[in-house]
Amino acid sequence: MYSSELVKGTLKTIVLKLLSENNQMYGYEITQKVKELTGNKIQITEGALYPTLHALENDGVVTTEVVNIGKRVRKYYKLTPQGKNNAMEKVNEFADFIQTMKFLLDIKPQLG
Amino acid sequence: MYSSELVKGTLKTIVLKLLSENNQMYGYEITQKVKELTGNKIQITEGALYPTLHALENDGVVTTEVVNIGKRVRKYYKLTPQGKNNAMEKVNEFADFIQTMKFLLDIKPQLG
DNA sequence: GCAAATGCATAATATTCTTATGTATCTTTG
DNA sequence: CAAAGATACATAAGAATATTATGCATTTGC
Numbered sequence: 001m002y003s004s005e006l007v008k009g010t011l012k013t014i015v016l017k018l019l020s021e022n023n024q025m026y027g028y029e030i031t032q033k034v035k036e037l038t039g040n041k042i043q044i045t046e047g048a049l050y051p052t053l054h055a056l057e058n059d060g061v062v063t064t065e066v067v068n069i070g071k072r073v074r075k076y077y078k079l080t081p082q083g084k085n086n087a088m089e090k091v092n093e094f095a096d097f098i099q100t101m102k103f104l105l106d107i108k109p110q111l112g
Numbered sequence: 113m114y115s116s117e118l119v120k121g122t123l124k125t126i127v128l129k130l131l132s133e134n135n136q137m138y139g140y141e142i143t144q145k146v147k148e149l150t151g152n153k154i155q156i157t158e159g160a161l162y163p164t165l166h167a168l169e170n171d172g173v174v175t176t177e178v179v180n181i182g183k184r185v186r187k188y189y190k191l192t193p194q195g196k197n198n199a200m201e202k203v204n205e206f207a208d209f210i211q212t213m214k215f216l217l218d219i220k221p222q223l224g
Numbered sequence: 225g226c227a228a229a230t231g232c233a234t235a236a237t238a239t240t241c242t243t244a245t246g247t248a249t250c251t252t253t254g
Numbered sequence: 255c256a257a258a259g260a261t262a263c264a265t266a267a268g269a270a271t272a273t274t275a276t277g278c279a280t281t282t283g284c
Contacts, residue, residue, distance in 0.1 A: 002209050008240080008272065009120035010213065017217050028231050038212050048272050050233060072231060072280050095219045097114050098210050100150050101122065105129050107207045109221075117271080120241070140262050160241050162264060184249050184262065 007042055011052055013094050014044070016079070016087035019062065024078040027053060053077055061086055119154055123164055125206050126156070128191070128199035131174065136190040139165060165189055173198050 018030055025033070031044045056062045061083040065076045079087060101107070130142055137145070143156045168174045173195040177188045191199060213219070 002205060002212075004272070005121040005124070005240080006205060006209055007121070009117040011272085012117070014216060021218075026231080027233095028229095032230095034216070037216050041208075041212050042216070045273070046231090046233080047235095047274070051271085054233095069231090070280075074231070091217050091219065093114060093118060094213065094217060095222065096153075097118050098214065098219070099222055100114075100153050101206065102210065104126060104146070104149055104154070105203050105206060106133075107203065107210070110207065110211055116241070120271080123240085138262080139264095140260095144261095157242070158262090158264080159243070159266090163240085166264095181262090182249075186262070 001043065002041060010094070011044065011048055012056070013090040014042075015049070015052060015056070016061070016083065016090050019077060019079045020084060020087040024065070024076040026074045026076050056083070113155065114153060122206070123156065123160060124168070125202040126154075127161070127164060127168070128173070128195065128202050131189060131191045132196060132199040136177070136188040138186045138188050168195070 014034060015030060018033060019025060022033075027046070027049055031046065031049060034042055034044050053062070056077070057064055060080060062077045062079055065078070067074045067076060126146060127142060130145060131137060139158070139161055143158065143161060146154055146156050165174070168189070169176055172192060174189045174191055177190070179186045179188060
């Protein structure tokens with residue numbers, strides 16, 4: 001687990017990227033996917049995720065579809081066309097940011 | 113300039129790294145150095161920097177020395193031994209974080 | 225049957241940054 | 255030499271975002 005401050009500000013980027021790869025996902029699925037892909041190094045809490053997803057919906061970045069699974073409810077999120085652009089931009093910006101930070105912090109290329 | 117959320121949480125790491133390379137620096141110098149090294153892509157505001165520096169001092173990570181330059185005052189910050197460890201840890205953690213994010217966001221190695 | 229996992233959500237609090245403001249000195253330029 | 259911009263500190267109000275706690279309900283695994 002990274003210190004929480006380090007991960008701050010990356011949530012939206014992570015969510016958008018996952019949605020751009022998976023057509024549609026529901027909240028809980030996103031938390032699990034991130035845990036799995038990062039080997040528990042990044043864990044998204046629900047208290048952070050749901051407000052973010054709602055904000056993305058308000059901004060027209062995602063649309064939602066509620067699906068009943070037995071008696072339970074799942075809320076699927078899917079990128080709008082605008083959201084797809086948004087996702088690419090965010091990821092590109094982060095890639096650029098990484099380059100800048102590597103230089104600034106004098107971080108050498110890592111093996112692996 | 114990156115979106116502000118992107119840079120969130122990196123301030124302490126940046127400051128500690130610069131201090132670990134420069135023996136002692138003052139606040140304004142730090143803001144200028146970061147601007148210069150990043151080609152204006154990252155700009156540290158004073159409203160964010162000074163509270164952070166004061167917190168680092170409270171935590172025993174840095175010590176300060178006030179120097180008079182003419183009639184003006186400069187406050188130099190210098191890492192304590194604990195602060196040096198702290199700096200290394202922060203930078204290593206960030207390097208690790210970058211690797212994780214590159215994988216998660218599927219970012220390819222960049223040229224340059 | 226009970227604990228853990230799945231699945232949504234919100235509210236209080238904490239943290240951190242932005243923006244604005246304040247004070248003062250020094251340097252550059254027209 | 256006056257004014258603007260740079261240097262140099264600092265704090266405070268407000269915004270944004272995350273943490274922690276809580277709540278509810280269903281389903282799965284032991």
